[in-house]
Amino acid sequence: MSSAKSKGKHDIIVVGGGPAGSTTARFLAREGFKVKILDARSHIGIPVRCGEAIGKETINDILKIGVPKDALRTEIDGFRVFSPSLKVIDYRLPKGEGYVVDRRIFDKELLKGAVLEGADIQLNTRVTKIKIDKEKGITIKAELNGKEITESAPIVVGADGIYSIIARNSGLAKPIDPIDLNTSVGYEMVGVKFEEPTMFDLYMGNEIAPRGYLWVFPKGESSANVGIGIGVGFAKKSVREYLDDFIFKSDEGKKRFKNAKIIEERIGAIPVGxxxxxxxxDRVLLVGDAARQVNPLTGGGIAYGMESGKMISDTLVKAFEKEDFTDKFLSTNYGKLWNDAYGKSFGLATKARKVLDVLTDQQMDNIVETFDGEDLTKAVRGKWGQIKLGAKLMKKDPSLLKILRRALGD
Ligand SMILES: Cc1cc2nc3c(=O)[nH]c(=O)nc-3n(C[C@H](O)[C@H](O)[C@H](O)COP(=O)(O)OP(=O)(O)OC[C@H]3O[C@@H](n4cnc5c(N)ncnc54)[C@H](O)[C@@H]3O)c2cc1C
Structure with missing residues (x-):
């Protein structure tokens, strides 16, 4: 252990105990750091603001954590994408797609994982301000049960979500352009009918979910997480009206949700820029929504934040060894790990999102009619050069060529 590691009470304070913060703390504690998580909530994971879907790769193969057993609701084999006129791409991935979890349990189990590795947690602690002294460390002001408290550490990790105070106080945050924000409403529903109870169902269309999608994710027997995320500024009515109109007024909704009941509601914003x-x-790193590590096309952020927690741990092992906590060292090392893993695919996903910004319903129908699941997966992952039915699509709908050229030329 380096000398820098053992001087104070804590080596690292992680602000926020969501999936990104807990996973960061877990890997840091495993490396032998004295880590403390501060979280404003009294119960991690509540309220839920999520579709509760997570892919398999990060959690199983990269982090080797696996989904906490008690949090798993459905193991998903693939996805079905419905076009505006309900044409469908139905695709089962060879190794399966992912999981639907119960985030109340998922987040708490991840926190438990961090604590079992040796991290400390203090609930009911809302951080209000940080002061960075490049030489000495970070001073944190927080409210604990209405009283102001002060904490200090050489390093602070901001895992405090989309409205991160750490991002703002450290000067890393930039204002979110409304075009880069999706607004979202979701329900947990019981009594939902599933033709395919192991598939993610996504509905597209400018009348259904402008610049976004509506999801139906099976969550255990006859339950579902049903929600919608749409682009701010693209909507002609409230986000809730879009969701309710689909569930209660559309033929598809009436078929699927005939006797279903809403047992929980969620709202939230998703940064997609x-x-x-x-x-x-200097001395500050951001992770998860605080760093806006959210896929610009899908709006998924859980896995990216968790994986970045491991990247932060790897970066800080080196930083403590070298006793180098400078902006240059931290942003270069952590930035490289992130960019090598996701820089390119996030860039392409942003371009794909811009395509979605302008697609007409007819063009969406044409895509769904022409592509298969493999091509759609490649499109979502930004592997546009590998799409095998691209030429067929361009022949069917030449207007798409102009849109693609504009997006790729940006
Ligand atoms: C409606 C909706 C649906 C979504 N669906 C999915 C999905 O299906 N799959 C997916 O991968 N992603 C989804 N996302 C995105 C996903 O929820 C986030 O990317 C993920 O929760 C980010 O994790 P995080 O740990 O960075 O932040 P959060 O989960 O937001 O956790 C932040 C933590 O910081 C704490 N905190 C905040 N401020 C302070 C403070 N000042 N002091 C102390 N503590 C503080 C909070 O209490 C909280 O515990 C969805 C988002 C929304 C809104």
């Missing part, structure tokens, strides 16, 4: 330009500065 790509990650912040810089993820770290």
């Amino acid at each position: 790509g990650t912040l330009d810089k993820l770290a500065t």
Whole structure:
């Protein structure tokens, strides 16, 4: 252990105990750091603001954590994408697609994982301000049960979500352009009918979910997480009206949700403009929604934040060894890990999102009619050069060529 590691009470304070913060703390504690999580909530994971879907790769193969057993609701084999006129791409991935979890349990189990590795947690602690002293460390002001408290540490990790105070106080945050924000409403529903109870169902269309999609994710027997995320500024009515109109007024909704009941509601905002330009500065690193590590096309953020927690741990092992907590060291090392893993695919996903910004319903129908699941997966992952039915699509709908050229030329 380096000398820098053992001087104070804590080596690293992680602000926010969501999936990104807990996973960061877990890997840091495993490396032998004295880590403390501060979270404003009294119960991690509540309220839920999520579709609760997570892919398999990060959690199983990269982090080797696996989905906490008690949090798993459905193991998903693939996806079905419905076009505006309900044409469908139905695709089962060879190794399966992912999981639907119960985030109340998922988040708490991840926190438990961090604590079992040796991290400390203090609930009911809302951080209000940080002061960065490049030489000495970070001073944190927080409210604990209405009283102001002070904490200090050499390093602070901001895992405090989309409205991150750490991102703002450290100067890393930039204002979110409304075009880069999706607004979202979701329900947990019981009594939902499933033709395919192991598939993610996504509905597209400018009348259904402008610049976004509506999801039906099976969550255990006859339950579902049903929600919608749409682009701010693209909507002609409220986001809730879009969701309710689909569930209660459309033929498809009436068929699927005939006797279903809403047992829980969620609302939230999703940053879809790509990650912040810089993820770290002197003595401060950001992770998860605080760093806007959310896929610009799908709006998924759980896995990216968790994986970045491991990247932060790897970066800080080196930083403590070298006793180098400078902006240059932290932002270069952590930034490289992030960019090598996701820089390119996030760039392409942003371009794909811009395509979605302008697609007409007819064009969406044409895509769904022409592509198969493999091509759609490649399109979502930004592997546009590998799409095998691209030429067929361009022949069917030449207007798409102009849109693609504009998006790729940006
Ligand atoms: C409606 C909706 C649906 C979504 N669906 C999906 C999905 O299906 N799959 C997916 O991968 N992603 C989804 N996302 C995105 C996903 O929820 C986020 O990317 C993910 O929760 C980010 O994790 P995080 O740990 O960075 O932040 P959060 O989960 O937001 O956790 C932040 C933590 O910081 C704490 N905190 C905040 N401020 C302070 C403070 N000042 N002091 C102390 N603590 C503080 C909070 O209490 C909280 O515990 C969805 C988002 C929304 C809104």
